Amino acid sequence: MxxxxxxxxxxxxxxxxxxxxxxxxxxxxxEVRFIIGPNGAGKSTFFKLIIGYHNPDEGSIIYKDKNIEKLKLHERINLGMGVKFQAPSIFSELTVLQNLSLANNQKNALNLNDLLNDFSLEKEKNNLAGDLSHGKKQWLDIALSTISKPDLVFLDEPTAGLSVDETRVTGEIVKNLNKQGITFVVVGHDMDFVKQTATKVSVLHLGKMFIEGSVDKVLSDKGVNDVYLGLS
Ligand SMILES: Nc1ncnc2c1ncn2[C@@H]1O[C@H](COP(=O)(O)OP(=O)(O)OP(=O)(O)O)[C@@H](O)[C@H]1O
Ligand SMILES: [Mg+2]
Incomplete structure (x- = not known):
């Protein structure tokens, strides 16, 4: 690939x-690549470097064979990246449909009914986004990150605070979008979500790449378990 x-x-x-x-x-x-690691490992900082919220002090970032490390966030989005930050960036005072319509002004915009269906938000389309359950707020936020038909979507902790069922549905949503051709880079903590969704895992520890590989390889690695238990 x-x-x-x-x-x-x-x-x-x-x-x-x-x-x-x-x-x-x-x-x-x-891929659905997961970036995991203990608190303070540098996951969100790395995420923000890739999407252009921070600029790196050293090194380069190449997206589709183009150096992007000096581009701004909106310039990277124009190249086909989508972003969902850790804190939802939905408009609470607008309805679900209004949130989607507002974001849907790109030239190759998506069909909003398909989108509502893909994200299990059909029944709530006329509800205020602020009144949605925490899980549905996250799904609306993921929907917003995919609305410009990006090739690569970044999700920072999309299942934080979600129930087991909501987490499983989030995994289904990601896998469904992945089948439609979107590549994902996901920062996550929840190991069941990682097992359900990841095709490959990278572990950061103390700001450095610690180990990478298949879900089975990484999650059964003794060093990774020690890192999570604070032993190394
Ligand atoms: N803007 C900033 N200014 C100073 N220090 C920062 C800043 N952002 C992050 N850090 C520090 O960099 C380190 C890595 O933080 P980061 O948020 O990337 O970790 P993380 O792996 O996402 O952790 P968590 O799992 O808690 O979200 C931490 O020690 C943090 O305090
Ligand atoms: Mg973080």
Whole structure:
């Protein structure tokens, strides 16, 4: 499979503290790549470097064979990236349909009825987004990140605070979108969600790439278990 995203030795410092250190990552088209690691490992910082919220101090980021590390967030979105931040970025005072319509102004916009159906939001289409359950807010937010038909979507902790059932449905939504051709990079903590959804896993620890591989390989690795238990 063709490589869609590559980071080469990407580093980000905050003052004297190195939050992300020389991280190289290669994601192929069609993957659902998970980035996991304990609190403070640098996952969100790395995520923000890839999408253009932060610029790296060193290293390069290549998307579809183009260097993008100096581009701004909206320029990266124009190249076909979609983003869902950790905190939902929906408009609470607008209805579900109004939220979708507002975002749906791109030239190759999606059919909103299909979208409502894909994200289990049909019944709530005229409800205020602020009145949705926490799970449905997350799904609306994921729907918003996919509305411009991106090739690559980044999700930061999409199942945080969701029930077991809501998490499972979120996994189904991601897998369904993946089948339709969207590649995903997901920052996550929930191991059941990782097992259900990931095609490959990368573990960050203390700002560095610790191990990468299949779900089985990574989750059965002793070093990974030690990292999560705080032993290394
Ligand atoms: N804007 C910032 N200024 C200073 N330090 C920061 C900033 N953002 C993150 N950090 C620090 O960088 C380190 C990595 O943070 P980051 O948020 O990337 O971790 P994370 O792996 O996403 O953790 P979590 O699982 O808790 O979300 C932490 O020590 C954090 O305090
Ligand atoms: Mg984080």
């Amino acid at each position: 063709a490589v869609i995203l590559k980071t080469l030795s990407v580093t980000k410092k905050f003052g004297g503290f190195t939050a992300v250190e020389k991280v190289s990552l290669s994601v192929s088209q069609g």
